[in-house]
Amino acid sequence: MPSLPCAELHLHIEGTLEPELIFTLAARNGIRLPYADTADLADRYAFTDLQSFLDLYYANMDVLRTEADFTDMTRAYLRRTAAAGVRHAEIMMDPQAHLARGIALETCVGGVAAALSTSEADYGISTSLIAAFLRDRPAAEALAVLRDLLAMEAPIIGIGLDSAEVGYPPSLFAEVYDVARAAGLKCIAHAGEEGPPGYVREALDILRVDRLDHGIRCLEDEALVQRLVADQVPLTVCPLSNVRLRAVATLRDHPLPAMLARGLNVSVNSDDPAYFGGYVDDNFSALRQSFGLGVDDLATLAANSFRSAFISGERRAALLAEVEAWRSAPGAAGVA
Ligand code: HPA
Numbered sequence: 001m002p003s004l005p006c007a008e009l010h011l012h013i014e015g016t017l018e019p020e021l022i023f024t025l026a027a028r029n030g031i032r033l034p035y036a037d038t039a040d041l042a043d044r045y046a047f048t049d050l051q052s053f054l055d056l057y058y059a060n061m062d063v064l065r066t067e068a069d070f071t072d073m074t075r076a077y078l079r080r081t082a083a084a085g086v087r088h089a090e091i092m093m094d095p096q097a098h099l100a101r102g103i104a105l106e107t108c109v110g111g112v113a114a115a116l117s118t119s120e121a122d123y124g125i126s127t128s129l130i131a132a133f134l135r136d137r138p139a140a141e142a143l144a145v146l147r148d149l150l151a152m153e154a155p156i157i158g159i160g161l162d163s164a165e166v167g168y169p170p171s172l173f174a175e176v177y178d179v180a181r182a183a184g185l186k187c188i189a190h191a192g193e194e195g196p197p198g199y200v201r202e203a204l205d206i207l208r209v210d211r212l213d214h215g216i217r218c219l220e221d222e223a224l225v226q227r228l229v230a231d232q233v234p235l236t237v238c239p240l241s242n243v244r245l246r247a248v249a250t251l252r253d254h255p256l257p258a259m260l261a262r263g264l265n266v267s268v269n270s271d272d273p274a275y276f277g278g279y280v281d282d283n284f285s286a287l288r289q290s291f292g293l294g295v296d297d298l299a300t301l302a303a304n305s306f307r308s309a310f311i312s313g314e315r316r317a318a319l320l321a322e323v324e325a326w327r328s329a330p331g332a333a334g335v336a
């Protein structure tokens, strides 16, 4: 069966650091890791909540020191995700996590951007970059970093908001989003992963986001669901992530089929694939196994991903045509 062509819209590039690459980069940079080997590291990927994951995610970033490290990490993701069927990727990175370790913006942003600049030629994937701000650090710091990114004309198309959610409502970042929007950047934010539906409302009303990352807890607020359906606000859902971080008990309990049935504009994404048990194809496979999603549901999810991407109308039409070709491909009949 040919892979389902889709866009990946919720992906933290630092969350694509596989254990093998962590060890390779550590050796290259003369860093001693606190793990015996890759299996010992992978054994620690048993998370109890978002924070337990973030602790390891930030610790492992320490192996990223040079521009080449960031480029190699990004290329490894692009190579793997091309095999998953991804045709377009909007990739988030966390500049503050690197600045806090003494890594210059030019190094981290330049390294990721270098890989993205040739992604179409190298892997057949169009790409763009999103700078995400850490909500558990001061908004003033995010604003300063945003101004630095704008001053250096960093090749970003938008901003995001991630890291520990509960206790850090979107409203704290109103000014950051106002500045970003005025600069012509797209506005995206994590909301409703662990945080309450009120955070989703704040992201819509105060940050005026173009797209929401996760948003699954919107289901606890019927009026909010109706608004998200009416406005077709894109929700980038990450099923395996939600299971690993215990936002849902098991994949069978995941609300994605219910969200689709309600007419919400949901897409399937991998979030931090090296940590959560798989890339976007693994997420689709797991969903098929758990819910028996058929060709039409899968094609809707893929079409939603292209509808929710920040791409030209021409590119969107071409990618949606690929979904229709996949839908009618004889091999696809075996999917359900
Ligand atoms: O899954 C996530 N949630 C919030 N912040 C993050 N930063 C990296 N991954 C995540």
Ligand SMILES: [Zn+2]
Binding pocket: 010, 011, 012, 162, 190, 213, 271
């Ligand atoms: Zn995320």
